[in-house]
Amino acid sequence: MSAAPKVSTSRPAFADLSPEDVDALFKRAVVRSFPKHAIIVNEGDKADSIYFILAGRVKIFLSNEEGREVVIGNIAAGDYFGEMSLQPGTRSASVMTVDASCGARFPGPV
Secondary structure, three states, X not given: OOOHHHHHOOOHHHOOOOHXXXXXXXXXXXXXXXXXXXXXXXXXXXXXXXXXXXXXXXXXXXXXXXXXXXXXEXXXXXXXXXXXXXXXXXXXXXEEEOOXXXXXXXXXXX
16 A cells, blocks of 8 residues: 555645545655665755655754754654755765665655
8 A cells, every 4th residue: 555645644744635646646656764874865966866764763954064963853653854955965874774765756856
């Protein structure tokens, strides 16, 4: 079964879409599992996709001038990151799994 029906009614990002539209959107996604403490994206990488967290938790962080990690926030299943990739550029932060996690990556313009 697709992850789309779970998210269509639970998240504001999909509230205006029909179940068919959500299914079509998720058909473009690449679903991937990540182990605990896996880096999903690195600060400075090309920003070319949005990720929707299907299971687990991730932290969003930056590296300060001394190279120390500065946590910006934590997000969990049902949340997303990478929306800034709608504008050309690079990733403004790194994202690492806190738990084993699963995410749907939407490449290119969504």
